[in-house]
Amino acid sequence: MASRDVEQDERGAKRQKRQNVIDWDTYFMATAFLARHRSKDPDYQVGACIINDDKKIVGTGYNGFPLGCSDDEFSWDKRTDESRGKHDYVCHAEMNAIIFRNTTDVKGCTMYVTLFPCNECAKIIIQSGIKKVIYFSDEKNDKPEFKASKPMFIAAGVDIVQLEPKKKIEIVFSPESLAKVPRIFN
Ligand SMILES: O=c1ccn([C@H]2C[C@H](O)[C@@H](COP(=O)(O)O)O2)c(=O)[nH]1
Ligand SMILES: [Zn+2]
Numbered sequence: 001m002a003s004r005d006v007e008q009d010e011r012g013a014k015r016q017k018r019q020n021v022i023d024w025d026t027y028f029m030a031t032a033f034l035a036r037h038r039s040k041d042p043d044y045q046v047g048a049c050i051i052n053d054d055k056k057i058v059g060t061g062y063n064g065f066p067l068g069c070s071d072d073e074f075s076w077d078k079r080t081d082e083s084r085g086k087h088d089y090v091c092h093a094e095m096n097a098i099i100f101r102n103t104t105d106v107k108g109c110t111m112y113v114t115l116f117p118c119n120e121c122a123k124i125i126i127q128s129g130i131k132k133v134i135y136f137s138d139e140k141n142d143k144p145e146f147k148a149s150k151p152m153f154i155a156a157g158v159d160i161v162q163l164e165p166k167k168k169i170e171i172v173f174s175p176e177s178l179a180k181v182p183r184i185f186n
Contacts, residue, residue, distance in 0.1 A: 022167075024055060025163055026165070026167075026169060028049050028051055029165075030171075031057065032047040032060070032113055032114050033169075035093070036062050036093065037062075039062040040064060040076070041076060041090065043076075044063075046063045046114050046115045047062050048094045048096070049112045050097050050098065050110070050112075051110050051112070052109050059097040059106065061094065061098070061099075063092055064091060064096065065090060065091065066091055069089060074086075093114075094117050095124050098128045098130075107128075107130075110131070110133070111125060111132070111134070113133060113136070115135065115139070116137065116140070116141060116160075116162075117135070117149055118140075118149060119149050119152070120145070122148070122153055125153075130158065131157070132158065132159040135161075135163065136162070
C-alpha cells in the first residue's frame with residue numbers, strides 16, 4: 001500500500017482512506033442529473049451543470065417555463081399539428097444554466113448535460129464561450145432540431161464528448177436516513 005493512501009486519525013492511528021471515490025466527470029454529471037429533478041416537464045427532463053477551469057460549479061439549470069410564467073397558466077401539452085405546445089414556452093436546461101450562472105461569464109468553461117444539446121442550445125453555448133460539452137445521452141439525435149448542433153460545435157471549436165459512465169450512481173436521501181445518514185463503504 002502506498003503511504004499516500006494512509007491517513008492518520010486524531011489519535012494517531014493509521015486509517016486507509018476511501019479509494020473508490022467518484023471521479024470529477026461523474027460528480028458533475030451527477031449534479032446535472034440532480035438538477036433535472038427540478039423540471040416539471042411531464043415528458044422529458046434535462047439537467048445541465050457548468051464548471052470553470054478550477055473545477056468549481058458556476059451554473060446549473062433544468063428545462064422549465066420562464067420566470068413568472070406559471071405552470072398553472074401555460075400548458076405542458078406536447079406538440080400537435082396545430083400547436084407547438086410547451087415548445088413555445090419552455091426554456092432549455094442549457095440556456096437556464098448559462099443565464100443563471102453565478103459568474104460574470106462562462107468563457108472557457110465546460111458544460112455537463114444529460115442530453116446532447118439541440119441546435120438552439122448549441123448556438124447559445126457557442127456564443128457564451130463554453131469550450132467543452134460533456135453529454136450523457138444522444139437519444140434525440142434523429143430529430144431535426146438536433147442535427148445542426150454537431151456541425152456548429154465542430155465549426156466553432158467546441159469539444160463534444162459523450163461521457164462513459166463508470167458505475168451506477170445512487171443517492172440515498174430519504175426520511176428514514178434523517179436519523180442516521182448511510183455511510184459509504186465502497
Ligand atoms: O437541448 C435541449 C433539448 C430539449 N430540452 C427540453 C425541452 C423539453 O422540455 C424537453 C423535450 O421534450 P420532448 O417532449 O421530448 O420533445 O427537453 C432541453 O432542455 N434541452
Ligand atoms: Zn435545447
